[in-house]
Amino acid sequence: MNAAPVSRRARPAKVPLSRDLVIETGLRILDTDGSGALTMRRVAKELDTGAASLYVYVAHRDDLLTGMLDHVLSQVTVPAEGDWRARVTRLVESAIEALGRHDGLALVAFGRFPITEHAVGLREQLLGLLREGGADAVTAGWAGDLIYRHIAAEAVERAESDARGRWAIRALLNGIIATPAVGGPVRLARQDEIAALQEIERRAGAPFAEVGMGAIADDEPPSREVLRGFVTDGRAWVWPDGDDQPIAYLILGLVDDQPHIEQVSVDPAHAGARIGKRLIDHAVGWSKSKGLREITLTTFTQVPWNGPYYERLGFTYISPADESAGLRAIRVDEVAHGLDEWPRACMRAEVATWRNG
CATH class of the missing domain: 1.10.357.10 (Tetracycline Repressor, domain 2)
Known part of the structure; x- marks a missing residue:
């Protein structure tokens, strides 16, 4: 005995198609199976219809993606x-x-x-x-x-x-x-500004707390004695504001007879104005005037305003095997100080090929 034919009217009614429904279905496919699975045919299958039916609501896959983006x-x-x-x-x-x-x-x-x-x-x-x-x-x-x-x-x-x-x-x-940065240009730091440099360092350290590096944020700035030595030797520079008050500074050491940036810090209120770059440009210019070949520093490799920033400026990483004796000694001190709780490395830049600006 043959089964009685089933009326197509007995099927559950489908949700009427609309542009919003097509877009929401596309998002669901994207979220579950990734962009590679997002095709007009796949969307049509999910909606139990033919791909041709979708073109009434979206012109093509790019139009679907644009609609999904706008919906989000x-x-x-x-x-x-x-x-x-x-x-x-x-x-x-x-x-x-x-x-x-x-x-x-x-x-x-x-x-x-x-x-x-x-x-x-x-x-x-x-x-x-x-x-x-x-x-x-x-x-x-x-x-x-x-x-x-x-x-x-x-x-x-x-x-x-x-x-x-x-x-x-x-x-x-x-x-x-x-932009352009307030104040300037770079000038030598003065002895009566040492406390101001320490305060800049404290403020510049605060963003480290926001990336889970509270110990770095709480670390004390260089001592007055250390800063006084750089000021006396003429290797401490500041970027002053319009009232000639320091808002950033750089101190430059000598490691294996080559310049080494011991610290460069900018008050976070002026971050992004390329003041740090101007200070580094000045340090490179000073190094070039002395006939020196490269400038080095040590930095956190995964903090965006450290390693990635210096890479954009033109610094490259030094492998541990290629570190000079002086740089290795600095790294030993940094490890002892607990800095290597986060990835850290040495970097260098050639003085002769440095690009200002």
Whole structure:
């Protein structure tokens, strides 16, 4: 006996297709199986329809990705309280968090700026806050694009600490607003400024606490006697503000008859304005005038304003086997001081090929 035919009307009714439903399905596939699995055919299969049906709502896969990106950006919260810096920081953190919830979408964001409702709205919010902070229209325009790239990059690197992201956006904002740097130019430090140099060092140490390096943040600055020696020898320089008060300093030692940056510190209120670079440029110029061939330093390799920063300037790492006797002695002292609780290494830069600016 043949079974009675089953009416197709007995099937559960499908949810009507819409652009929002297609986008939400695409996000679900992205989150569960990754960007490689995100195809129009796969989305259609999830929705129990044919791929051709989707083209009524999304033109192609790129249009789907753009819609997914805009949908995620619609979840970004716009802060209403706090000064402009606090609101920019919270807005950026919210955007990074929203993108970071969807593995692979941050890479899409890094490669494009969608001209869609919520993407444009995010940029307009940033522009308004930057103008409130004192940036002119041109500066606010390129800064908004730069911060968007920062959001995408930080979302890609979301596995790293949130504190790193907070430091990075603070430095970025300082650089946008403080460029060109206030004060200057570089000058020799004076004996009556030693206490001010120690205070700069304490303030410059505070961001280390934000990346889980409290012991470094709490470490005491160089002693008055040590700093007095560099000042007396003419190898301590400062960057002064408009009132000629130091806001950054560099002290330069000699290790194996070559210059060695013992310390370079910038008050965090002026981070991102390339003041540290100007001080290093000056130290390299001094070294060149003395006929010296290279300049060295030791640094934390994974702290963004240490090793990665110096690499961008032109420093390269020295393998332990290639360390000079003087550098090895410094590393032994650093290990004894407990600094190697975090990865640390020596770096060098050639004086002759150094690029100023």
